[in-house]
Amino acid sequence: MSIAIEPGAGAPAATAPQAGAIKVTMILSGAVFTLMMVFGLIMRAAQGQWIELDPALFYQILTAHGAGMVGTAALSGAAILWYFSGRHVVLTAGIFWAFLCLFLLGVVLILGAIFIGGFGGAWTFLFPLPALSGGAWEAGAAAAFMLGYVAIGVGFLLYYLELGRQIHARYGSLVRALGWNLILGREDDNPPPPTIVAAAAVTIFNSIGIILGAAVLIASLVHLLVPGFEVNALLAKNLIYFFGHVFINASIYMAVTAVYEILPEYTGRPWKSNRVFALAWNAVLIFVMAVYWHHLLQDVVMPPWMLVVGQLVSYFSGIPLIAVTAFSTFLYVRGSKMTWDLTSSLLVLSVAGWSVGSIPASIDGMISVNKVMHNTMWVPGHFHTYLLLGEVAMAFGFMAWLVRGKTISEMGTLDRAAFGTYLAGAAGFVTVFLFSGAASIPRRWAVHYEEWLTHDRIGTVFSVLVVLATLVFVVRFVTRLGRNED
Amino acid sequence: MQPVVLLISLILMALLSTIFLLAARASRGPGPGPKANAKRTGLIWALTILGVIVSVGSLRSWPHALASTSDALEVNVSGGQWWWDIDTTEIPLGKPVNFNVTTEDVTHGMGIYDRDLTLLTQVQAIPGYTTQITYTFTEPGSYQVLCMEFCGVAHHDMVNEFEVVVVEE
Numbered sequence: 227m228s229i230a231i232e233p234g235a236g237a238p239a240a241t242a243p244q245a246g247a248i249k250v251t252m253i254l255s256g257a258v259f260t261l262m263m264v265f266g267l268i269m270r271a272a273q274g275q276w277i278e279l280d281p282a283l284f285y286q287i288l289t290a291h292g293a294g295m296v297g298t299a300a301l302s303g304a305a306i307l308w309y310f311s312g313r314h315v316v317l318t319a320g321i322f323w324a325f326l327c328l329f330l331l332g333v334v335l336i337l338g339a340i341f342i343g344g345f346g347g348a349w350t351f352l353f354p355l356p357a358l359s360g361g362a363w364e365a366g367a368a369a370a371f372m373l374g375y376v377a378i379g380v381g382f383l384l385y386y387l388e389l390g391r392q393i394h395a396r397y398g399s400l401v402r403a404l405g406w407n408l409i410l411g412r413e414d415d416n417p418p419p420p421t422i423v424a425a426a427a428v429t430i431f432n433s434i435g436i437i438l439g440a441a442v443l444i445a446s447l448v449h450l451l452v453p454g455f456e457v458n459a460l461l462a463k464n465l466i467y468f469f470g471h472v473f474i475n476a477s478i479y480m481a482v483t484a485v486y487e488i489l490p491e492y493t494g495r496p497w498k499s500n501r502v503f504a505l506a507w508n509a510v511l512i513f514v515m516a517v518y519w520h521h522l523l524q525d526v527v528m529p530p531w532m533l534v535v536g537q538l539v540s541y542f543s544g545i546p547l548i549a550v551t552a553f554s555t556f557l558y559v560r561g562s563k564m565t566w567d568l569t570s571s572l573l574v575l576s577v578a579g580w581s582v583g584s585i586p587a588s589i590d591g592m593i594s595v596n597k598v599m600h601n602t603m604w605v606p607g608h609f610h611t612y613l614l615l616g617e618v619a620m621a622f623g624f625m626a627w628l629v630r631g632k633t634i635s636e637m638g639t640l641d642r643a644a645f646g647t648y649l650a651g652a653a654g655f656v657t658v659f660l661f662s663g664a665a666s667i668p669r670r671w672a673v674h675y676e677e678w679l680t681h682d683r684i685g686t687v688f689s690v691l692v693v694l695a696t697l698v699f700v701v702r703f704v705t706r707l708g709r710n711e712d
Numbered sequence: 713m714q715p716v717v718l719l720i721s722l723i724l725m726a727l728l729s730t731i732f733l734l735a736a737r738a739s740r741g742p743g744p745g746p747k748a749n750a751k752r753t754g755l756i757w758a759l760t761i762l763g764v765i766v767s768v769g770s771l772r773s774w775p776h777a778l779a780s781t782s783d784a785l786e787v788n789v790s791g792g793q794w795w796w797d798i799d800t801t802e803i804p805l806g807k808p809v810n811f812n813v814t815t816e817d818v819t820h821g822m823g824i825y826d827r828d829l830t831l832l833t834q835v836q837a838i839p840g841y842t843t844q845i846t847y848t849f850t851e852p853g854s855y856q857v858l859c860m861e862f863c864g865v866a867h868h869d870m871v872n873e874f875e876v877v878v879v880e881e
Contacts, residue, residue, distance in 0.1 A: 355818045362865040459839040556735040561743030578732040593775040601860040664718035666831035671868040
């Protein structure tokens with residue numbers, strides 16, 4: 227079955243000039259996702275003792291994998307949000323190019339810090355580890371790594387400043403763009419579409435996250451230059467995890483706009499803002515900032531009420547996701563007679579992966595469970611579920627849509643094989659992590675005990691499947707970019 | 713606890729995955745009925761009530777509660793790159809132990825593992841702070857302390873051990 231439609235029909239002219247920038251960004255995202263997955267495969271194979279890897283190099287690769295994956299998830303999410311926001315507000319192309327250039331400057335600094343300077347302090351740069359490497363790297367490498375983060379952060383602040391400015395110009399205020407007229411039942415002849423509600427919320431919480439992240443980065447940089455400059459390690463950890471949690475969640479909340487904007491082409495039912503939708507996004511705005519304490523549940527000197535809030539919000543933040551986003555997806559898909567091509571399959575998968583991944587995350591957010599699961603493989607188990615099967619699937623679905631052309635057809639053999647391989651590989655990969663967590667295997671260990679090798683080797687096999695399917699998605703995207711639309 | 717957590721998680725994850733699969737298949741069936749939004753409201757209430765029950769049940773006794781110092785043995789554990797120093801090598805069976813954990817450099821995580829390599833409890837070691845946890849050992853034998861927070865190039869080598877012994881009263 228195939229139908230012909232106009233992708234992005236009804237989009238204002240503002241979108242078209244920036245499609246090139248978005249496609250360049252998605253090529254970069256696809257390439258870096260692939261490289262970082264290969265890094266992940268190397269680490270799993272090294273843990274399984276199938277290859278030999280010096281621990282120092284392992285931790286450098288770990289650092290690159292973490293920073294690279296978080297950065298690329300954010301980059302691809304930002305490209306998706308920019309593209310679809312351009313359907314509703316006029317955005318300045320130069321700002322996106324400046325954002326992209328600053329991002330690339332940051333990437334160069336980070337890669338140089340890791341693979342030339344030897345920095346291996348993990349993407350979380352937990353204070354004061356960057357300054358105390360035990361001889362593994364010099365202060366200059368740590369400084370270059372953190373300056374790379376600063377460059378990326380400045381780029382993102384520019385991005386959100388422009389997005390927030392244009393939303394304000396078009397909708398009058400960020401409060402209105404957050405759907406408060408819908409919540410209060412007021413008349414609104416120009417209600418914000420779902421993409422704009424998402425853009426307004428992400429602009430607010432990720433700007434706050436990046437500013438607090440910049441504060442701890444600057445403090446850490448000063449500490450590198452002036453070791454006598456003391457920073458409270460617990461305060462620094464709070465700031466780092468606030469920034470890190472908000473930033474990685476923002477990447478999913480930006481990318482989900484692909485679901486809002488693309489899926490209606492398949493279901494024939496426009497995704498509309500309503501009171502429940504606006505309430506959910508306003509809850510997300512609060513929850514995403516209040517939940518980061520679940521990363522500090524074993525920091526027992528934290529005020530107990532903060533840990534309780536961390537546990538409660540871990541659970542209750544799943545309700546908007548499951549009862550609104552996932553439930554709405556069921557309703558939009560049900561009876562739609564939609565065509566299942568690579569785009570629609572990946573986008574529905576992404577909502578499923580995101581929702582399913584929230585379950586082990588919420589359970590780990592319980593203090594009593596966290597006592598025996600924190601910093602075990604359970605943690606990469608849950609975050610890989612909602613990133614690999616969530617955000618990254620959204621990005622690949624968006625890429626497939628960008629090169630789809632006007633005709634929607636059922637998946638061909640190669641697409642079907644790649645989708646099935648990706649789903650099987652990713653589901654197996656994350657399930658092994660969860661089993662490893664339940665077996666108490668600590669995360670971020672370069673060298674594993676004999677008892678753990680079976681887990682690592684099965685995980686390695688599944689990661690090969692993920693890399694192969696990803697290669698197909700990315701090569702398919704790049705080769706189809708130059709084709710004329712059918 | 714870990715096998716139970718794994719089982720519950722996998723059942724819930726499989727259940728939600730199945731719902732998504734059925735929803736995808738339902739694309740060929742009839743559209744959503746008029747009661748769809750009422751079902752959503754019911755789902756929100758059900759999840760909220762479940763959350764309240766689970767939260768109250770899991771927080772009624774504070775998971776980080778410490779044994780009183782008069783009842784417990786005090787054990788001091790200090791961490792650094794890349795070693796653990798434990799001031800007691802033999803810990804009595806069945807007696808609450810308060811671990812007082814400090815670090816001399818970066819953040820570490822003190823995880824206590826039994827002989828089957830099962831993680832029993834853990835706490836973060838934070839520069840400038842003393843963190844405390846209580847644990848009562850119910851089996852004699854060798855236990856290991858492993859680092860649970862990434863702390864640099866020899867993080868995986870940061871291991872020490874102690875013995876839990878039966879003490880005659």
